[in-house]
Amino acid sequence: MDEPGQLTEFGKILLIGVMGVLLVLVTLLLGKIISPKNPTPEKLTTYECGEEPVGSSWIAFNPRFYVIALVFLLFDVEMIFIFPWATIFGRPELIAVDARWGWFTLAEMAIFIGILVIGLIYVWKKGDLEWVKSHAVLPRVNVNIPKSAYEKLNREPYPVRKFEPFATEPQKGNTSQNTENQIKRPAFKPLLRKPGGTSS
Template sequence: MDDVAQTTEFGKVLLIGICGTLLVLFTLWLGKLIAPAKPSKEKLSTYECGEEPQGTAWIQFNARFYLIALVFLLFDVEMVFIFPWATVFGQPSLLAMDNRWGVFTLLEMFTFIGILLIGLVYVWKNGDLEWIKPKPQKPTVSVNIPASAYDKLNKEVHIVKSGGVL
């Protein structure tokens, strides 16, 4: 590009950014100029759509909704990364250039999917994907100590003197 008057691609992006900024500033200035300024209590209050809450608006929200949403986002983002990989590396021209290229991309994707599967197995083993979790079971131990021995131990009174000597 010997012509000095011709803008580069970065110059075009900069020009679009400047024009966009000027347009936003112009519309804000025009709105300030035209709109009447008559503040009131209702106009200055925070706008929230929806119904007025009866009582407190703070309610208990099940945290499992967040966990399920995060697991969904994790695997949804995985698909966002796998789709371009499959379209780019599925081209026969790339694989024809060098056989090692195909092996590299395959190992790369198996590593990516493997890390995500480890995360899924971890969440699954912790029981975080179960909506209704079973109650923890208390272990039962069968011992040959009679209940009267426990009662006798609980009824004993121990006197502690100062200095820790009995």
């Protein structure tokens, strides 16, 4: 019969958690009691990597920081899986029972890490890990228009004219009147479609 005072494995984890919380609280309490109290405006400002804060904190945040954080989180979680794997399957007792355990666990972890590395290489090749992309990728569309037609259009000079929303038209009967007396008509004729689908 087992002794009732014996700790289970969950009890050990609970004890470690309680001790961790107590150590943090005791450290903060000692810092509050022992540290000198001499507040100044410089000491009370927000500290951010040694830089003085300027302006409001409600600003647009660069989304590239999230990419760096996601890559870090991905490989941080990977390390959390690797440590228990190494401690459990690296025991000599398991290897002594069956030597295939070592090769099986090695292949299993190689597949796990390989999937993550393939994803990292894919993102790296796309240039998503670069802070500033060195070159812009222009979209390409396959069309049957020859390239010489585009070059001809680009070489032709196009005069810039003043935009006038209404084109003027002289009145009938007297073309020598002042432009103020001329009738203005729209520069385009709008097409009004009826519910039946025909245009007026």
